[in-house]
Amino acid sequence: MASIIDIKIPRSIASALRLPRRNAKSQQRKVLKKLLNKARFTEFGQNYHFDQIVLSRNIEKNFQKNVPIFDYNKIYNEWWIKTLEGKPDITWPGKIKYYALSSGTSEAASKYIPITEDLLKSNTINYIKQLISVFGYKQANKRSLTKDFLIIGGATNLQKGEAGWFAGDLSGILAKKRPFWFQTFYKPGGRIAAIADWNQKLNEIVDNAHKWDIGYIVGVPAWCQMCMELVIERYNLANIHEIWPNFGVFVHGGVAFEPYKKSFDKLLGRPIVYVENYLSSEGFIGYKMKEERGMQLVTNNNIFFEFVPFDNCNFDAEGSIIENPEALLIDEVEEGKEYALLMSTNAGCWRYLIGDTIKFLDKEKAEVIITGRTKHFLSLVGEHLSVENMNRAIQDANDHFNISIQEYTVEGFPYKNYFAHKWYVATADPVNKEHLITFIDDKLKEINDDYATERTSALKDVSIEVLPPETFMKFMELKGKLGSQHKFPRVMKGKMLSEWEKFLETGQL
Template identity: 75%
Template sequence: MATIIDIKIPKAIAAALRIPPNDARRQQLRVLKKLLKKARFTEFGQKYRFDEILLNRDPAQKFQELVPVHDYNKIYEEWWKKTLDGTPDVTWPGKIKYYALSSGTSEASSKYIPITKELLRSNSINYVRQLISVFGYEEANRKALTRGFLMLGGATDLQKGEAGWFAGDLSGILAKKRPFWFQTFYKPGGRIAAMKDWNQKLSEIVEHAKEWDIGYIVGVPAWCQMCMEMIIERYKVKNIHEIWPNFGVFVHGGVAFEPYRKGFEKLLGRPIVYIENYLSSEGFIGYKMREHARGMQLILNNNIFFEFVPFDDKNFDADGKMAEQPEALMIHQVQEGKEYALLMSTNAGTWRYLIGDTVKFVDLERHEVVITGRTKHFLSLVGEHLSVENMNKAIEEASEQFNISIPEFTVVGFPYEGFFAHKWYVATDDKVDAEALRKHIDQTLRNINDDYATERDSALKEVFLEVLPEEKFMRFMELKGKLGSQHKFPRVMKGKMLDEWNRFLEKGSLT
């Protein structure tokens, strides 16, 4: 069998892999200037005077002065909407040929995120960088990297728009545009990858699993775990290594892995290497570059200009809506341990765009971050400031304490007896005392979050918890039309989705 080490990487990618000197500010200024030069003759570039910004002694400061911040609704209504009609040169040169349909955990209908050929090229470069980094892992099974790559992603059978563009899951677009040299290793192959029905796709993968020699799996933890469970059940084996003896690397992203670790490792015959990456529809943001790193290293030199907005009451309201003129810092101005919302400007025509994630730097020198949550997915009814990071930590510790797998959970906040309360819905198919679990989660949150501890003795009067089978969570996502690799269960339920969740629990349907 051919080995991946023998691959000749195209010259353009090989050049990009030579990382410039590690001066973060200089790298980012170089990226900003490159983006501005490329887009200066677009409608957006003309309106916001990109030429003037480029001539300024401090282009980053001038960029922040002249260009407003955008969330999806603003940039879509004012700019991206035109591109769906085939209008070229709106926020990026040329016509947009692909759109990633992104709904994430929001209540809104699908978002159309532009995907340009330049962005796809940048993503390819970063995939190769990530792959190369694995060879430096002492515990990595090198043989795994020469075997098949199973990518559990969205359908590559994309929908076509009237103006000639294609839209679908980002993972489906990436799989469809995968480089020719990757074909030898790619599973499940073009026919299965094109399937839109997620259950049918999983069934096909299970049927062919024994024919493949898989060493490397990429996907969202919940769906990869489900796939492995189905394979183990189908072939009546003890663990996945009896089917795929060379499986040694799991690349995951999109959600925190720790809540899944307990259940995931029950499916293995021996330890594997876990690599977290940070890939959003808007760009490849970072990945875990070192074996025992606490966080993922931001990619500062490949066509994403980052700004960091302190996630505090000055810049965001109680609903997570950003101020019109927030404080925005560059990479050299951030502090370790503080929480920031990410703004990105990219080679897909996003400009000072709020992607909705919040991050925290855990290593300033290496520019490594952990994802702490979403700007609109946190609970702070009375000042408890409960982040998704806090929730994940509580679930992780509970899984260890009770030796159970908790693949999904969600939390609701509501008025209660003149004060307020939280209710946790926890998915597990293992036996557990719900009251003991509730107390453990509550106490863990008191220990790790001082604001939560203070409010639990005052306005946050009660915490409730209900244990549900995992199938309940999957069924709800199926009814929402969000069953598949690109969709994550919301960690905080609010608004319309909460109403649907309550109806589902009561009646088994959304209406």
């Protein structure tokens, strides 16, 4: 079988891959100018005077001055809803042919995120860059890239709208646009990938596992781990390498991998390369380079980034952004501080609040880590507990107790005229829950000064409930979010918290 990297890459993509390296600030200015030029004759571009912004002396600042910040509801109600009616040239030139359906981790109603041909082309460039980056890893098994690719994603079937567009899981859109030469390597193949029922799809993958020579797996950690566990069980294996000896690369994204790594390693016969990407329906944001701790933002392709300091000056207590917040450019950020991410893209997102929070590890390299979500944090009394803090505490608990916590979530609530946190963790390993919550509590005090302060005053109690992993999976199944890109929320609030508490009491939503 020919190596995937022997395939001739289209000239336009090859040219993009050979772009000379420039600093992030100049790359971003060029990206913004290109986006504004292409969209200046759209309804959005005319309304916000893109043609004048492009000709101004300071494009970035004039762009920020003239164009407001949008969250999904605002840009959908004012602009994107017109594209669903089949109207062209609204926020990006032409008609929108595809929409990725996304509900995040808490919202019930599906979001319709526009997917354009320009965005898909940009994403393809980034996929190839990421693939090539694997060769920078010292422990990489190069043969892995010549073997089958197993992509565990959502159903590839798309629904057709009245105006002629198609909508569905992003993996379904990518399947339609996947290059013909990739089909030779792609598993589980079109028929299995189209299955909507997650359990049926998983069983089909397990049934066919012995026929494939998997070298490269892509997917959300929880579902990929479940798949490998079932393969090992079905074929009575000691580890996954007994059936897939060339498995050498796992590409993951969507959630922090640290809580999963210990249990993942137990499934392996030898070390593999873990590659993290930062991919959303709105765009391919970044990926990990070599053995760096964080991911490098893609600053020279199709996304113009802005960074809103995630603090009380720019966000309210519920994590909603205020009107006219401070928004920084990539050369204005500081390492170690937390920012909410704004994106302008070639799919017609403009100053769009994606909902993620990040932290810069290396400003020069534009290297970041995802710290959480603007709506998924706990700060009942000023403890400012981020998902990053929680992940670190869980990872350290796994190491300390030699256990594997596969999922977790946390809620906050009033308690005896003060406040309390309650943790729910999923593990099949025996552990003393009192020792576990004491360790987690102490670790959070160590890494978060605000949390430590509040634990001596208003945050009076922290408790824990240890549950089997199947409990978390059953809840996601009842919510219709089993498999694919769905992630269990790390912080429970509002309607989902009510449903979770009812489920734990009755087994039903």
